Amino acid sequence: xxxxxxxxxxxxxxxxxxxxxxxxxxxxxxxxxxxxxxxxxxxxxxxxxxxxxxxxxxxxxxxxxxxxxxxxxxxxxxxxxxxxxxxxxxxxxxxxxxxxxxxxxxxxxxxx
Amino acid sequence: xxxxxxxxxxxxxxxxxxxxxxxxxxxxxxxxxxxxxxxxxxxxxxxxxxxxxxxxxxxxxxxxxxxxxxxxxxxxxxxxxxxxxxxxxxxxxxxxxxxxxxxxxxxxxxxxxxxx
Numbered sequence: 001x002x003x004x005x006x007x008x009x010x011x012x013x014x015x016x017x018x019x020x021x022x023x024x025x026x027x028x029x030x031x032x033x034x035x036x037x038x039x040x041x042x043x044x045x046x047x048x049x050x051x052x053x054x055x056x057x058x059x060x061x062x063x064x065x066x067x068x069x070x071x072x073x074x075x076x077x078x079x080x081x082x083x084x085x086x087x088x089x090x091x092x093x094x095x096x097x098x099x100x101x102x103x104x105x106x107x108x109x110x111x112x
Numbered sequence: 113x114x115x116x117x118x119x120x121x122x123x124x125x126x127x128x129x130x131x132x133x134x135x136x137x138x139x140x141x142x143x144x145x146x147x148x149x150x151x152x153x154x155x156x157x158x159x160x161x162x163x164x165x166x167x168x169x170x171x172x173x174x175x176x177x178x179x180x181x182x183x184x185x186x187x188x189x190x191x192x193x194x195x196x197x198x199x200x201x202x203x204x205x206x207x208x209x210x211x212x213x214x215x216x217x218x219x220x221x222x223x224x225x226x227x228x
Binding site: 034093099102 | 116145147152153154155156157160170171202213214215216217218219220221222
């Protein structure tokens with residue numbers, strides 16, 4: 001089974017701080033990398049899907065980068081707000097498949 | 113509004129009982145998925161279906177069964193053979209274009225199953 005690791009496990013920051021998380025995945029047979037945001041009492045929401053080495057995607061103050069050769073992706077949040085508090089999940093698929101393997105997530109808490 | 117509806121939100125199972133979790137989508141997606149979440153772990157794939165009347169086992173299919181008789185519906189049955197069914201269950205769907213790994217998945221709100 002493909003192993004996807006996320007770090008840190010949790011993060012507490014002050015409003016206005018910028019932060020970043022890491023997702024590591026096996027680089028062999030890589031197909032796609034997904035990021036999701038999961039707020040308490042809501043359903044996970046897709047942020048980005050990336051497939052190409054060097055891909056960078058941005059949505060508002062959130063951005064992500066992808067390095068498929070070394071098997072990692074970074075998610076950045078610039079100027080965190082309390083509403084950014086959520087669990088951020090990454091997931092990887094391999095070999096043109098449609099099975100995703102999820103990491104355990106990074107819990108972000110932003111204090112005002 | 114298009115989306116995925118899971119029901120019930122909370123479900124209790126007695127020992128030796130089968131229970132069925134409902135998942136309905138009106139997004140016209142071909143692919144549907146069932147995941148299980150346990151504390152401290154990532155979502156784990158139970159079953160998935162790419163097309164009506166076809167489905168495949170995921171990583172933890174033992175003790176579970178599914179059907180896909182309609183495009184909109186993908187119910188999950190937790191059988192008495194699943195010895196540790198207490199968990200949070202999420203259903204998802206996505207576009208399938210010969211390989212949906214590069215398509216975002218859309219999730220329901222989940223069902224929390226507990227043992228009585």
